Amino acid sequence: MNPRLKDMEYAVRGEVPIRAEEIAAEMEACAASGQDHPFNFSSLLRCNIGNPQSVGQPPITYYRQVLSLVDSPSLLQKSSSWMFRRGTQIPSDVIERARSFSSSGSTGAYSHSQGLASVRRDVCDFIEARDGGPECDISNIFLLNGASAGITSVFTALLANPKDAVMVPVPQYPIYSALITLLGGKMIPYYLDEENDWGLSVEELQRAIGEARKKGQRPRALVMINPGNPTGQVLSEETLRMVARFCAKEKLLFLADEVYQENVYLPGSRFVSARKIAHELEQTSAGAERVELVSFHSTSKGLIGECGRRGGYMEFWNIDPQVHAQLYKLQSSQLCPNLDGQVMTGLMVRPPKPGEPSYRLFEEESSRIFGSLQRKAAALTARLNEVDGVTCNAAAGAMYAFPRIELPRKAIEDAEAKGLAPDLMYCLSLLEATGIVTVPGTGFGQRPGQWHFRITFLPEEKELARALDAFRDHHEAFVARYAD
Amino acid sequence: MNPRLKDMEYAVRGEVPIRAEEIAAEMEACAASGQDHPFNFSSLLRCNIGNPQSVGQPPITYYRQVLSLVDSPSLLQKSSSWMFRRGTQIPSDVIERARSFSSSGSTGAYSHSQGLASVRRDVCDFIEARDGGPECDISNIFLLNGASAGITSVFTALLANPKDAVMVPVPQYPIYSALITLLGGKMIPYYLDEENDWGLSVEELQRAIGEARKKGQRPRALVMINPGNPTGQVLSEETLRMVARFCAKEKLLFLADEVYQENVYLPGSRFVSARKIAHELEQTSAGAERVELVSFHSTSKGLIGECGRRGGYMEFWNIDPQVHAQLYKLQSSQLCPNLDGQVMTGLMVRPPKPGEPSYRLFEEESSRIFGSLQRKAAALTARLNEVDGVTCNAAAGAMYAFPRIELPRKAIEDAEAKGLAPDLMYCLSLLEATGIVTVPGTGFGQRPGQWHFRITFLPEEKELARALDAFRDHHEAFVARYAD
Numbered sequence: 021m022n023p024r025l026k027d028m029e030y031a032v033r034g035e036v037p038i039r040a041e042e043i044a045a046e047m048e049a050c051a052a053s054g055q056d057h058p059f060n061f062s063s064l065l066r067c068n069i070g071n072p073q074s075v076g077q078p079p080i081t082y083y084r085q086v087l088s089l090v091d092s093p094s095l096l097q098k099s100s101s102w103m104f105r106r107g108t109q110i111p112s113d114v115i116e117r118a119r120s121f122s123s124s125g126s127t128g129a130y131s132h133s134q135g136l137a138s139v140r141r142d143v144c145d146f147i148e149a150r151d152g153g154p155e156c157d158i159s160n161i162f163l164l165n166g167a168s169a170g171i172t173s174v175f176t177a178l179l180a181n182p183k184d185a186v187m188v189p190v191p192q193y194p195i196y197s198a199l200i201t202l203l204g205g206k207m208i209p210y211y212l213d214e215e216n217d218w219g220l221s222v223e224e225l226q227r228a229i230g231e232a233r234k235k236g237q238r239p240r241a242l243v244m245i246n247p248g249n250p251t252g253q254v255l256s257e258e259t260l261r262m263v264a265r266f267c268a269k270e271k272l273l274f275l276a277d278e279v280y281q282e283n284v285y286l287p288g289s290r291f292v293s294a295r296k297i298a299h300e301l302e303q304t305s306a307g308a309e310r311v312e313l314v315s316f317h318s319t320s321k322g323l324i325g326e327c328g329r330r331g332g333y334m335e336f337w338n339i340d341p342q343v344h345a346q347l348y349k350l351q352s353s354q355l356c357p358n359l360d361g362q363v364m365t366g367l368m369v370r371p372p373k374p375g376e377p378s379y380r381l382f383e384e385e386s387s388r389i390f391g392s393l394q395r396k397a398a399a400l401t402a403r404l405n406e407v408d409g410v411t412c413n414a415a416a417g418a419m420y421a422f423p424r425i426e427l428p429r430k431a432i433e434d435a436e437a438k439g440l441a442p443d444l445m446y447c448l449s450l451l452e453a454t455g456i457v458t459v460p461g462t463g464f465g466q467r468p469g470q471w472h473f474r475i476t477f478l479p480e481e482k483e484l485a486r487a488l489d490a491f492r493d494h495h496e497a498f499v500a501r502y503a504d
Numbered sequence: 505m506n507p508r509l510k511d512m513e514y515a516v517r518g519e520v521p522i523r524a525e526e527i528a529a530e531m532e533a534c535a536a537s538g539q540d541h542p543f544n545f546s547s548l549l550r551c552n553i554g555n556p557q558s559v560g561q562p563p564i565t566y567y568r569q570v571l572s573l574v575d576s577p578s579l580l581q582k583s584s585s586w587m588f589r590r591g592t593q594i595p596s597d598v599i600e601r602a603r604s605f606s607s608s609g610s611t612g613a614y615s616h617s618q619g620l621a622s623v624r625r626d627v628c629d630f631i632e633a634r635d636g637g638p639e640c641d642i643s644n645i646f647l648l649n650g651a652s653a654g655i656t657s658v659f660t661a662l663l664a665n666p667k668d669a670v671m672v673p674v675p676q677y678p679i680y681s682a683l684i685t686l687l688g689g690k691m692i693p694y695y696l697d698e699e700n701d702w703g704l705s706v707e708e709l710q711r712a713i714g715e716a717r718k719k720g721q722r723p724r725a726l727v728m729i730n731p732g733n734p735t736g737q738v739l740s741e742e743t744l745r746m747v748a749r750f751c752a753k754e755k756l757l758f759l760a761d762e763v764y765q766e767n768v769y770l771p772g773s774r775f776v777s778a779r780k781i782a783h784e785l786e787q788t789s790a791g792a793e794r795v796e797l798v799s800f801h802s803t804s805k806g807l808i809g810e811c812g813r814r815g816g817y818m819e820f821w822n823i824d825p826q827v828h829a830q831l832y833k834l835q836s837s838q839l840c841p842n843l844d845g846q847v848m849t850g851l852m853v854r855p856p857k858p859g860e861p862s863y864r865l866f867e868e869e870s871s872r873i874f875g876s877l878q879r880k881a882a883a884l885t886a887r888l889n890e891v892d893g894v895t896c897n898a899a900a901g902a903m904y905a906f907p908r909i910e911l912p913r914k915a916i917e918d919a920e921a922k923g924l925a926p927d928l929m930y931c932l933s934l935l936e937a938t939g940i941v942t943v944p945g946t947g948f949g950q951r952p953g954q955w956h957f958r959i960t961f962l963p964e965e966k967e968l969a970r971a972l973d974a975f976r977d978h979h980e981a982f983v984a985r986y987a988d
Contacts, residue, residue: 022662023664028834030833032836071614073612073613074610084577085576087576088575088576088579091844093562094568125558127813128563128813129558131812165814165838166839168837176506176686178506327613328843329842330649342505346506350686352514354650355652356814358649358842359813360813360842
């Protein structure tokens with residue numbers, strides 16, 4: 021048994037969610053046998069994971085219509101003749117789009133290991149339009165079974181020696197720490213500054229890399245998550261430029277996790293891609309400051325929220341052709357990413373345009389989802405901040421808030437006596453009392469002696485409001501229970 | 505850069521297929537500019553990979569109809585009322601089946617990390633029916649992004665030390681050697697006996713494990729591929745029992761790659777699962793001979809051939825709960841397998857039953873595919889054996905033949921001078937002359953001094969027949985070119 025796998029931690033589906041599944045099973049068993057269940061809530065509220073369609077977000081019609089026709093050649097054949105004539109909801113642009121996928125071959129066949137060329141071409145167009153140039157080459161696009169699969173591949177290529185180290189923000193999304201542990205490398209934590217809206221400074225990056233080098237580690241790469249997970253901040257152009265220059269100077273591979281690029285809610289905040297900044301830096305320095313960059317995007321987040329599809333892409337920028345060839349080989353050993361995820365990636369990067377028959381409904385549905393996320397982000401952080409002992413930065417982006425909680429001394433002692441992290445004990449207590457599933461800050465990392473948890477703002481608005489009442493009641497009871 | 509990734513080899517998408525893609529691009533460019541291309545063939549014939557739908561095998565209607573409705577909630581809502589009434593090809597059992605998936609939640613949401621419970625229940629029913637018992641527990645089923653993903657997970661958990669070693673048949677499907685190289689373990693080759701229809705003997709297993717132990721290696725697991733890839737043999741119950749006893753005695757994890765279990769063509773041959781044999785062994789020895797087993801199945805092969813779906817499952821049998829928990833954690837760090845692949849796995853293990861509206865068409869389509877594969881398997885090996893210097897065992901199962909070729913001494917010298925493996929030079933020559941894409945035996949392993957290649961029998965019958973004429977002509981020309 022690989023001891024590094026044993027050491028690996030992945031809290032998003034860790035102890036709290038596992039206990040939640042036990043509760044769900046017990047509730048189901050009680051219902052089946054006609055008994056009352058012993059819990060104080062009628063159902064779980066799964067706020068542990070960014071999984072919008074599991075908590076009521078409807079799929080966007082256009083995406084599903086195209087997917088449906090692509091997978092059913094017989095429906096597609098008939099669709100133009102009788103389905104459209106009958107005035108159903110299959111608009112002509114859906115049929116055309118489905119045809120264009122079908123002409124690249126069956127979704128039942130393995131594709132090129134980097135994914136369908138036609139989809140990669142659409143990804144390039146999307147990137148160029150988003151960044152206002154520069155040119156994107158389809159050979160630099162790898163379609164993926166979700167961004168996690170791409171991150172895994174890159175880390176597999178990167179880490180070969182126990183001294184190989186990666187700079188990772190703290191708090192972070194735990195796929196990074198998990199992979200570093202699994203692959204036997206070292207994590208160099210750099211702290212995000214909670215007092216400054218989870219921003220980051222060059223001094224902190226320098227401190228972190230300096231300490232790592234003193235320990236004999238070899239820094240290879242820097243991970244940036246923008247918009248932040250679990251922290252929800254949206255980084256400014258200045259911050260991005262600082263990070264890019266730092267990577268260029270220190271010869272670090274820049275890994276930009278940009279899966280929440282469409283999830284920016286705060287007026288005044290705007291997503292800017294690492295690629296755009298890296299390119300500008302190269303231009304203004306006449307090539308002296310050159311960043312090697314891999315950036316990641318996903319169909320699971322944004323307003324699309326198609327998590328189950330496992331779609332996404334990564335783009336290589338200034339990556340050595342030898343390394344590119346090795347990553348191609350690695351991806352080809354898994355044959356290819358799933359084709360429905362590839363199709364969904366294509367649809368994400370090239371949605372209906374104004375004037376096309378599907379545009380109005382698409383726009384309506386997308387706006388409804390965005391508006392709701394924006395309201396919920398604001399409501400969640402406002403309500404959390406009303407509770408004594410809870411403080412929370414604005415969730416400018418992503419799908420989460422990461423509030424800080426003050427825990428009574430006696431609670432911390434009790435947790436230590438039980439061998440639990442205090443925030444884990446807190447989240448378990450919250451779950452048992454209210455059915456709200458969260459993830460303790462320990463799972464993402466935090467400064468020593470601080471405690472947080474991550475909560476999504478994905479449930480429907482009424483449900484989220486009710487949950488926040490329950491949260492407040494539990495928090496007050498928890499604090500009272502451990503009062504000096 | 506990880507040097508173990510550099511050392512890793514994966515020939516199925518290696519040098520010959522990469523050259524084939526260059527040729528395809530050149531042909532396309534010539535066509536685009538109105539020029540004649542310089543090749544002696546009008547198109548490539550991709551026989552390098554078991555990818556049925558890329559070479560003309562149509563998808564089976566039932567699978568696609570269900571998938572299509574599952575992914576389109578609005579179509580599904582309407583389907584019973586107007587689609588069926590209009591006498592379209594959407595039978596009522598398709599609609600019911602799609603509803604049953606939709607009631608487990610949206611395919612747009614992450615599922616349980618091991619996959620939807622409802623699909624895992626269907627997998628268990630399938631396994632129990634196939635093996636005539638014993639009971640299968642859904643907690644032991646992991647749905648997968650294709651069998652390769654499951655094999656990768658198990659190897660990741662297994663290999664932690666350069667001494668950790670895995671017994672692998674030679675010839676083998678190269679995902680095994682690739683993963684062992686990538687993860688830094690050792691491969692213990694055991695040879696299949698070409699003279700005895702690629703069978704295997706306990707003496708050969710003992711020789712292989714004995715030599716490995718002498719080198720200080722720690723054998724951890726044994727891989728068996730049945731039906732064989734690239735060799736196409738179907739193992740007898742006696743052989744399976746021998747292997748299972750060997751694993752029990754030597755305390756090896758038994759890894760049974762059974763993705764071709766539906767692809768058995770030779771009259772008298774029959775697939776028997778490793779699980780059935782392992783269970784019988786445990787019963788007859790009153791628990792003294794207990795095998796730890798993981799077996800793999802896929803939606804990419806069989807008659808379903810839905811490679812692009814990336815679906816499949818693995819079943820754990822007698823696996824330590826601690827190891828199970830670690831593999832759950834590993835799979836959960838990638839969130840879940842893609843939902844369309846999960847749906848397809850559910851459909852594979854529970855196809856339409858006699859009496860259901862879809863049954864007749866399903867049966868007709870499946871039989872047509874099976875009949876064609878059976879005829880092509882027989883034709884391919886017969887035609888290969890007619891060529892002087894080529895010998896080939898019957899392809900009892902799977903999708904491949906693995907003929908042995910005698911190469912002239914001068915060809916071997918020429919290859920060595922060029923720094924190429926002789927069978928790689930042969931396959932490249934075949935490609936340039938005929939457009940037939942194959943994979944050299946070197947990619948799968950073979951006894952030293954022998955030469956083979958792998959060729960699928962998936963192209964349509966007429967095309968395969970034409971290809972075999974071209975193959976014979978090239979082989980004769982190749983031998984003549986290097987005559988003494």
